[in-house]
Amino acid sequence: MRIKKALGIICLILLIALYNDYINGNKKETTETAENIIEEAADQIENIADANDPYVQGVKNGYPLEHPDQTYGEAFDHFFAYPTWKYFIGTKEGLDEDGDGEADYEEQNVDIVEFTGYCTYGGVEVKARIQFTLDKDGDTFETTYLSFNDVPQNMLTLHLLMNEVFQDGEEPDSMGKENTSDSDAEQTEENESKDSGADETASNGEWEDSYIRLTGPKCSFSIWSADENGITFALAIGASGYMSYVDMRDCQAKWTSDGAAVYTEDYGDRHYSLTFTMQNDRLLLSENTPYSEDFSLEGEYVREKYAQDEYEYVFPQADTNFLDSNDLNGKTAAECRIARNEIYARHGRIFNDEQLQGYFETCSWYQGSVTPENFSENVLNETEKANLTAIAEYEKKMGY
Numbered sequence: 001m002r003i004k005k006a007l008g009i010i011c012l013i014l015l016i017a018l019y020n021d022y023i024n025g026n027k028k029e030t031t032e033t034a035e036n037i038i039e040e041a042a043d044q045i046e047n048i049a050d051a052n053d054p055y056v057q058g059v060k061n062g063y064p065l066e067h068p069d070q071t072y073g074e075a076f077d078h079f080f081a082y083p084t085w086k087y088f089i090g091t092k093e094g095l096d097e098d099g100d101g102e103a104d105y106e107e108q109n110v111d112i113v114e115f116t117g118y119c120t121y122g123g124v125e126v127k128a129r130i131q132f133t134l135d136k137d138g139d140t141f142e143t144t145y146l147s148f149n150d151v152p153q154n155m156l157t158l159h160l161l162m163n164e165v166f167q168d169g170e171e172p173d174s175m176g177k178e179n180t181s182d183s184d185a186e187q188t189e190e191n192e193s194k195d196s197g198a199d200e201t202a203s204n205g206e207w208e209d210s211y212i213r214l215t216g217p218k219c220s221f222s223i224w225s226a227d228e229n230g231i232t233f234a235l236a237i238g239a240s241g242y243m244s245y246v247d248m249r250d251c252q253a254k255w256t257s258d259g260a261a262v263y264t265e266d267y268g269d270r271h272y273s274l275t276f277t278m279q280n281d282r283l284l285l286s287e288n289t290p291y292s293e294d295f296s297l298e299g300e301y302v303r304e305k306y307a308q309d310e311y312e313y314v315f316p317q318a319d320t321n322f323l324d325s326n327d328l329n330g331k332t333a334a335e336c337r338i339a340r341n342e343i344y345a346r347h348g349r350i351f352n353d354e355q356l357q358g359y360f361e362t363c364s365w366y367q368g369s370v371t372p373e374n375f376s377e378n379v380l381n382e383t384e385k386a387n388l389t390a391i392a393e394y395e396k397k398m399g400y
Contacts, residue, residue: 080117239358
């Protein structure tokens with residue numbers, strides 16, 4: 001009875017809101033409006049039912065690393081209209097990194113806390129749906145899905161939205177700027193002058209963008225935010241989630257005195273560092289040691305809007321130029337596997353291997369249309385066949 005009564009009250013409130021819209025000239029299609037009322041009422045009922053769920057409370061009381069002074073619950077309630085939360089065991093959907101308007105992957109029987117709320121993003125009013133996936137013990141969680149009006153978004157959009165949400169919830173004087181004394185102001189100016197390069201970079205946001213590596217397996221790099229502390233970035237080779245060859249998210253790189261940014265990672269006896277340097281509107285990434293035995297992340301990265309198809313190949317001219325030992329020297333087993341299969345992928349071959357298929361689906365030039373059983377090597381030219389042999393011989397020589 002309590003739920004039914006709540007549903008009635010919510011529907012009444014929404015109907016009153018609808019009536020006010022109508023008499024003010026905001027007329028909508030009756031069927032669409034009715035469906036919206038029912039959907040909104042259902043969301044609000046679930047919000048009431050799950051209000052004290054421990055998983056929901058765990059996420060609402062959590063916070064992102066870059067905003068430790070605000071919880072998700074506080075920030076979301078401040079930013080979104082009609083905020084709702086619910087917990088369920090269901091399907092974890094990946095973000096839409098390949099831009100086809102659909103989630104990149106699905107994973108069944110996962111603990112999920114889902115938030116919905118209304119906001120204006122990019123000048124458009126949208127219903128945002130954000131999902132947090134809990135680990136098996138329910139102790140930690142990660143943000144894994146975002147949709148606007150049920151259209152999946154990519155990781156960059158997710159992070160930009162989160163950054164807007166949490167910055168919107170910050171008080172103007174939260175950093176104590178309004179009450180700064182003269183001596184404090186002088187000290188601040190002095191500190192800023194010591195590292196003006198990093199501060200200028202952080203303030204104008206020139207680093208914030210998506211990038212593609214010019215050579216090697218396609219490597220996507222996104223800088224979500226740049227502030228006085230450094231940059232927050234994500235870096236991936238392949239589709240997002242469990243299908244990735246490399247999937248780094250929410251990573252923090254700190255500014256150095258010369259205007260570069262450095263990310264460090266320590267595990268076991270290994271100390272890894274990745275350095276980012278901006279040169280002529282391009283980013284140079286360098287490592288003290290390869291990220292893994294399969295892939296290096298080093299190279300020159302160009303902004304994605306300036307990227308060309310050739311940047312997404314291990315060997316861009318493998319269909320016209322013969323490969324020699326200089327081309328193959330230093331290639332890892334994983335790089336060779338991608339190089340071999342990208343020759344087939346040029347001709348639209350689909351792959352049974354999910355990780356390999358996911359990788360090629362991130363490439364803008366790939367148009368998978370031919371199933372493995374229907375693919376014929378007769379479509380390959382003599383150069384491509386020779387290069388397949390050259391790669392195979394190199395792999396044999398290296399013991400791959």
